[in-house]
Each structure stands twice: as structure tokens, then as C-alpha cells.
Amino acid sequence: MNHNAFNQALKEKSTLIFRYLLKNGATKSDAEDIVQDTLYKALLSIDAIQPEKFASWLFRVAVNQYYDLCRKRKRRPELPMDSIVLISxxxxxxxxxxxxxxxxxxxxxxxxxxxxxxxxxxxxxxxxxxxxxxxxxxxxxxxxxxxxxxxxxxxxxxxxxxxxxxxxxx
Structure with a gap:
């Protein structure tokens, strides 16, 4: 996989993970931190991860980090609601x-x-x-x-x- 294709794949997967974390109740800043930490861990472990399992590895690491954060805070995650735009x-x-x-x-x-x-x-x-x-x-x-x-x-x-x-x- 060339450098540009790898960067594009990382960008797509990080966006998917970010959106998934938001849907599961993570705050925007928590989701950004988790995605950043996940990508950092991926870059550190890139040689140990099988290419065909790379996406699932990223996803699993991010979800586990989110669970760890929830346990650490000992709170029930609240699900974000979109803001209302009033027209009529x-x-x-x-x-x-x-x-x-x-x-x-x-x-x-x-x-x-x-x-x-x-x-x-x-x-x-x-x-x-x-x-x-x-x-x-x-x-x-x-x-x-x-x-x-x-x-x-x-x-x-x-x-x-x-x-x-x-x-x-x-």
C-alpha cells in the first residue's frame, strides 16, 4: 500500500470511529482524543498488525479506550442530541x-x-x-x-x- 492510499485509509477509518464514538455517547473532545490515541498506537504497532485486520484492530482499540474512559469516570454516557434549528x-x-x-x-x-x-x-x-x-x-x-x-x-x-x-x- 502506498503512502497516499495508507493516509486515505487512516482518514476514512478515523472518521468512522469518531462518528461511532459520538453515537455511543462520547463527547466530541473525548472522541477526538480517543481517535488520536488510537492512531498513535496504530503507528507504533504498525509492523505487528496484520494488514487485513488493520481496520478491526483500530476499531477495537478505540472502543476499548472508550470503555476504559467510561469506567474511569464511573458515569453512564449520555447520548448527544442535535441542536434544533427553528424555521417555523x-x-x-x-x-x-x-x-x-x-x-x-x-x-x-x-x-x-x-x-x-x-x-x-x-x-x-x-x-x-x-x-x-x-x-x-x-x-x-x-x-x-x-x-x-x-x-x-x-x-x-x-x-x-x-x-x-x-x-x-x-
Missing amino acids: QGALEDELLRKETRKEIYETLGELNPTYKHVLLLKYDFDLSYKEIAALLDVKEDTVKTWLHRARNQFKKAYERMNQNEREGT
């Missing part, structure tokens, strides 16, 4: 509905098994293929398909349970 009353209502739905989805995701949460985010937020997810997580495609099936079922049950609790007032 109709736009305000639409934006509030989208924000409420997004909040419900993220709350439901927070109740899921972490592996299932990750595969759902990678598939539906980042629009990655089964093959790409398998490469990032260093598992077989069939495993990704199984996890996604189970994750969808677990999400559906958790979402229904959450809505049922709201209707009952608990």
Missing part, C-alpha cells in the same frame, strides 16, 4: 417529534446488550454492510447476521416494554 412552528413540531423519537430509540438502545447495540448502530446509523461490520468486529458474516436478528428482537421487546410502562404511568 411546523418545523418546530416536526423537530420536537423527531427529537422525542430519537431519544426513545437511544434510551431503548441503552437497555440492550452492548454487542447488540453496536451492531444495530453500525448497520442502521452507519449503513455498513454485513461484510463491513464483520470486518470491523473481526467476526464471521453469519455471526453478524445472527447478532442483528437477536438485536432487532431484543430492541423490539425493550421498546414495547418502555411504551407499555409509559402508558401505565410507571
Whole structure:
């Protein structure tokens, strides 16, 4: 791999990792720090990493650093919500509905098994293929398909349970 292609690959993977960390509740500055540390570690260990596993290695190092940061702070990560741009009353209502739905989805995701949460985010937020997810997580495609099936079922049950609790007032 030539120098320019390697730099482009690093840039693409670091952007993907950064966005993924933000979706999982990292602050912008934490995500930037984690990506920088991950790239630094990658450059230090470049000879020890197999080229075909480089992307999954970067992803795993970044996610582990984020988990370490969360454990260190002993806090539950909050999911960032986008700021609202107000144009008209109709736009305000639409934006509030989208924000409420997004909040419900993220709350439901927070109740899921972490592996299932990750595969759902990678598939539906980042629009990655089964093959790409398998490469990032260093598992077989069939495993990704199984996890996604189970994750969808677990999400559906958790979402229904959450809505049922709201209707009952608990």
C-alpha cells in the first residue's frame, strides 16, 4: 500500500470511529482524543498488525479506550442530541417529534446488550454492510447476521416494554 492510499485509509477509518464514538455517547473532545490515541498506537504497532485486520484492530482499540474512559469516570454516557434549528412552528413540531423519537430509540438502545447495540448502530446509523461490520468486529458474516436478528428482537421487546410502562404511568 502506498503512502497516499495508507493516509486515505487512516482518514476514512478515523472518521468512522469518531462518528461511532459520538453515537455511543462520547463527547466530541473525548472522541477526538480517543481517535488520536488510537492512531498513535496504530503507528507504533504498525509492523505487528496484520494488514487485513488493520481496520478491526483500530476499531477495537478505540472502543476499548472508550470503555476504559467510561469506567474511569464511573458515569453512564449520555447520548448527544442535535441542536434544533427553528424555521417555523411546523418545523418546530416536526423537530420536537423527531427529537422525542430519537431519544426513545437511544434510551431503548441503552437497555440492550452492548454487542447488540453496536451492531444495530453500525448497520442502521452507519449503513455498513454485513461484510463491513464483520470486518470491523473481526467476526464471521453469519455471526453478524445472527447478532442483528437477536438485536432487532431484543430492541423490539425493550421498546414495547418502555411504551407499555409509559402508558401505565410507571
